[in-house]
Amino acid sequence: MKRWILSVCLLCLCASPLSACGQAGRPEAVTVIRYALWNQNQLGFMQRLAQMFERRHPGLKIQLEVTPPSQYFTNLETGVIGGGAPDIFTMNEANFLKYAEHHILLPLNRFVGEAGPNLADFMDVALSPFVIDGRLYALPKDAATVGLWYNKQLFRQAHLAFPDASWDWARLREAARRLTDPRRGIYGIAAPVADQTGFYNTILQSGGTILSADRRSSGFATASARAGLQFWLDLLKDRSSPTLEQMSDTAPLSLFEAGRLAMLYEGSWRAADFSANAYTRQHMDVTVLPHGKTRAVVVSATAMAINAATRYPQLAWEFIKFVDAQQAAQISRQTDLFLPVHKHLLTRWVKANQQFHLQAFVDELPNAAPYPFSRNTAAWLDLQNSILSNVWANRISLSVGTLQLAEQMNQILQEERQIS
Structure with a gap:
């Protein structure tokens, strides 16, 4: 009888969301979204965004995986072949078609249509390389000229x-x-x-x-x-x-x-x-x-793409959309100084970084061509x-x-x- 009462008491304690048993005995499962990138200079900025996103989504973990540029696509291809590729990965023009045409990238049109970012505000030279037959396969994150x-x-x-x-x-x-x-x-x-x-x-x-x-x-x-x-x-x-x-x-x-x-x-x-x-x-x-x-x-661009095999396509898109929105809010705190892909942010980018005449890069954009x-x-x-x-x-x-x-x-x- 005493053993039964003890079991009931323990059950009641465990039923409480704040109970020690719930935290130590049976920790709640954490959903992990893996995001692969190659730019070490962007790691600090992306860590801040990941932490902000996690606070808004309890039970979610954004796992950043940085690989040196020389090894990045070799490792990514190995992950794709072995079924262990990240949920989100950084993509560039040079490798885009190979991944998109082999159905490794998830088309993003349905997400963009659901209160997504305004694609008309993206520089065409950065956006167009990631579109095939009207389908968007990666959302540009930053550009370089x-x-x-x-x-x-x-x-x-x-x-x-x-x-x-x-x-x-x-x-x-x-x-x-x-x-x-x-x-x-x-x-x-x-x-x-x-x-x-x-x-x-x-x-x-x-x-x-x-x-x-x-x-x-x-x-x-x-x-x-x-x-x-x-x-x-x-x-x-x-x-x-x-x-x-x-x-x-x-x-x-x-x-x-x-x-x-x-x-x-x-x-x-x-x-x-x-x-x-x-x-x-x-x-x-x-x-x-x-x-x-x-x-x-x-002009070259880097973009964020979703693995077509991810178990969490909606969460992956929510993080991409969050990063895109935060580019504007955090522009003065970025340390890599890559060009923003949003046209309305270019003037703010120049004003936030006045140690050099960065307006020169903006002045060149009307004559820009995508990386071949x-x-x-x-x-x-x-x-x-x-x-x-x-x-x-x-x-x-x-x-x-x-x-x-x-x-x-x-x-x-x-x-x-x-x-x-």
């Missing part, structure tokens, strides 16, 4: 006016010559084999393309594309840039931060690094890219970098290299269509 960063101290020492929107390629080339001082180990600019921050922009500025609009053929064999590549080879020829060997020993970014480069084509995302460095914060600034035949710049991609971008990217490295090193001519690249890219693009 490229500007001409320069060292004000070196310009003053050379008695040159700072670069501005009036500059064209010829003006930059002449300034790079005048800024170069081999005795001091100072170079006017760096001309590495760089696509997003380099020759993609100049190919577009010369009227060329990297891929055709239907992604069926390469644009590298055209005279316009060769002109965009020749721009960089001329800088090497002038010895206004460190040699390939020198840039292999010390990366252009490191040379710039050390005050040994006067100019550098680099991304908007570098503003965070330059702001954190006492030397670059004092001596560096940025302006729009010098123009060729026309103005153009490549196809179903198997990685295959021809490796080819592109290999062949153009030989061109840069004078192992093959520009005309031979671009013809080789175009032919082999076209083969890859044809194989993509056959597989699909």
Whole structure:
């Protein structure tokens, strides 16, 4: 009898939601939403948002999983194949089609229609790459573009006016010559084999393309594309840039931060690094890219996608929607300085980060083009970098290299269509 009474008492205690038994004996189950990302600089910001979201959703845990960029998509593919991929993952243009067309990404249209974000407020250059036949497969989170960063101290020492929107390629080339001082180990600019921050922009500025609009053929064999590549080879020829060997020993970014480069084509995302460095914060600034035949710049975007196999699609979407809404509320607290994808936030982004002339990146957006991609971008990217490295090193001519690249890219693009 005493044992029965004790059991009833224990049962009553356990029935109370605040009972010790309920907390220690049978802890309530926690729903875990896993979110994969690669940007370590965004981790602190995303942790704050995750904690805010968890407070609004008791019993829910947002588990952030950060993987270095070089390993991110390898790990993600392994997770997808093994059935252990996260519920939400970061996506970019280069890998998007492969995941979307293999039904790994959940279409978001039905969620957006339920009081979701206003898609008309997103920059089209950031949104359109993640749409197929009217279906949205990932919601853009932030964007990045490229500007001409320069060292004000070196310009003053050379008695040159700072670069501005009036500059064209010829003006930059002449300034790079005048800024170069081999005795001091100072170079006017760096001309590495760089696509997003380099020759993609100049190919577009010369009227060329990297891929055709239907992604069926390469644009590298055209005279316009060769002109965009020749721009960089001329800088090497002038010895206004460190040699390939020198840039292999010390990366252009490191040379710039050390005050040994006067100019550098680099991304908007570098503003965070330059702001954190006492030397670059004092001596560096940025302006729009010098123009060729026309103005153009490549914009890349990262987006949040939902795993089609997730058990929690609605919760995953609620978190994505929450992150999107908080981009506005938290804009002054972000430390990575990526461009916001919402058009109405661009002015606020510039005002919140006034240590550099970041308006330059906004001014470039009317001339922006999305980062080029196809179903198997990685295959021809490796080819592109290999062949153009030989061109840069004078192992093959520009005309031979671009013809080789175009032919082999076209083969890859044809194989993509056959597989699909």
